[in-house]
Amino acid sequence: MSKESKYSIPTQLIYGEAGSTDWDYSDHVIPPLTRTSTYRLRSAERGASGFDAIGKEGDKNSEDKRIYIYGRMADPNKVMLADAIARAEEGEVAVMFATGMAAVHAAVTFPLTQKANKIISHSTIYGCSYSLFTTWFKKMGIHVDFCDLKKPDSFLDLVDEHTRVLYLESPANPTLDLLDLPEITKLVAEINKSRSEENKILTVMDNTFATPYCQRPITMGVDVVLHSLTKGLSGFGTELGGAVVTRKEFNGDLVLHRKDFGGDMSPSTAWHIHAYGIPTLSLRVPKQIANAQKIAQFLEDHPEVEQVFYPGLESFPQYELAQKVLKDYDGNFAPGFMIYFTIKAASPEASKERGKKIMNYIADNAYCITLAVSLGQLRTLIEHPGSMTHLAYSAEEQIKAGIHPGGIRLAVGIESVDDVIKDLDTAIKTS
Numbered sequence: 001m002s003k004e005s006k007y008s009i010p011t012q013l014i015y016g017e018a019g020s021t022d023w024d025y026s027d028h029v030i031p032p033l034t035r036t037s038t039y040r041l042r043s044a045e046r047g048a049s050g051f052d053a054i055g056k057e058g059d060k061n062s063e064d065k066r067i068y069i070y071g072r073m074a075d076p077n078k079v080m081l082a083d084a085i086a087r088a089e090e091g092e093v094a095v096m097f098a099t100g101m102a103a104v105h106a107a108v109t110f111p112l113t114q115k116a117n118k119i120i121s122h123s124t125i126y127g128c129s130y131s132l133f134t135t136w137f138k139k140m141g142i143h144v145d146f147c148d149l150k151k152p153d154s155f156l157d158l159v160d161e162h163t164r165v166l167y168l169e170s171p172a173n174p175t176l177d178l179l180d181l182p183e184i185t186k187l188v189a190e191i192n193k194s195r196s197e198e199n200k201i202l203t204v205m206d207n208t209f210a211t212p213y214c215q216r217p218i219t220m221g222v223d224v225v226l227h228s229l230t231k232g233l234s235g236f237g238t239e240l241g242g243a244v245v246t247r248k249e250f251n252g253d254l255v256l257h258r259k260d261f262g263g264d265m266s267p268s269t270a271w272h273i274h275a276y277g278i279p280t281l282s283l284r285v286p287k288q289i290a291n292a293q294k295i296a297q298f299l300e301d302h303p304e305v306e307q308v309f310y311p312g313l314e315s316f317p318q319y320e321l322a323q324k325v326l327k328d329y330d331g332n333f334a335p336g337f338m339i340y341f342t343i344k345a346a347s348p349e350a351s352k353e354r355g356k357k358i359m360n361y362i363a364d365n366a367y368c369i370t371l372a373v374s375l376g377q378l379r380t381l382i383e384h385p386g387s388m389t390h391l392a393y394s395a396e397e398q399i400k401a402g403i404h405p406g407g408i409r410l411a412v413g414i415e416s417v418d419d420v421i422k423d424l425d426t427a428i429k430t431s
């Protein structure tokens, strides 16, 4: 990574390396998509050497060579994408997974041991992560406690000798809660001073909503960052993928986790994200931020809107923190492209009904807002977390987690912003 360091990260995300160090693609302006499930091993000895290297540093053998064996272990497209994503997050290594959920699973389970198997999580997180923690982990005897980490020291009372992972999501889905990463990681470091290596608490963070363009948690002391690449990093809405970014020392565990649990990414997905998603990140996200800022302002001024949560608004409850943690590669404030808002109504139930009406109106009539889950695409998407993405939370749990019954989530795209506002305005007025 060092030879390019005099160039800005957005430039490096376009150029990267002209191939993996093992296969020379320097004559290709865009590296080829390789499609093979298995690789010629040439001799039994070379095959054995390749197997021996899996999970070792950079999957390299004693001659510092990567020997490709089988797609689920490594392929050139995944290796090149991993290099680009590690660069974007300012981390040392990245490991690619089939989906964001495969990445969540790997990132929180690889550090666990029979003794150190407890997780503490922020209370407001992506619905399927919540369901993984509260349904499947519960069955497996992995204990997860939840607390509101908007107050950074709120986890301290829950920590015991078995605690191994502190799970963060910020901006949180869907409320856009922000977490004070420098403060939280400082508190964890303090606890870790007296712990042995295998019992240290690791901070694991889902950075999907921000994308590395707006927030780089590793630079603020977070140990492990994960992404649903399906969202802003792939950017065009054509791929499903996940990534875990961390220090070299954890590369082996993550590669072996993927090998054995099997949540691997296909080379075709890796190629698309590497050829289209990553190089255009710093083109797409600033436009989305500019649009989101204008839409949030429009909603805030709208007489029918009760409250707008957007980190770029001065009225955002954590506006000061937003300016501290959400920054682009040049250090400018980068409040992202997600908006959460509520409509005025006499009661929470009425607000839910009105929210539904707005979404149905949009589904039937809007040209440039689509009723759909997911985010970080060229198109603006709208959804109702209370009945869609966060259904895994019971009604009571939703209220505890700050998820409003009528809350509407908007994932802003790159359209001409006045057109989006026009569709939104008509939908609110009509519903």
Ligand SMILES: *Cc1c(COP(=O)(O)O)cnc(C)c1O
Pocket: 099, 100, 101, 102, 104, 126, 128, 129, 173, 206, 208, 209, 227, 228, 229, 230, 231, 240, 241, 242
């Ligand atoms: C979508 C999403 C995930 C899950 O990613 P998939 O690629 O759909 O598996 C995890 N976390 C957040 C914040 C998400 O938005």
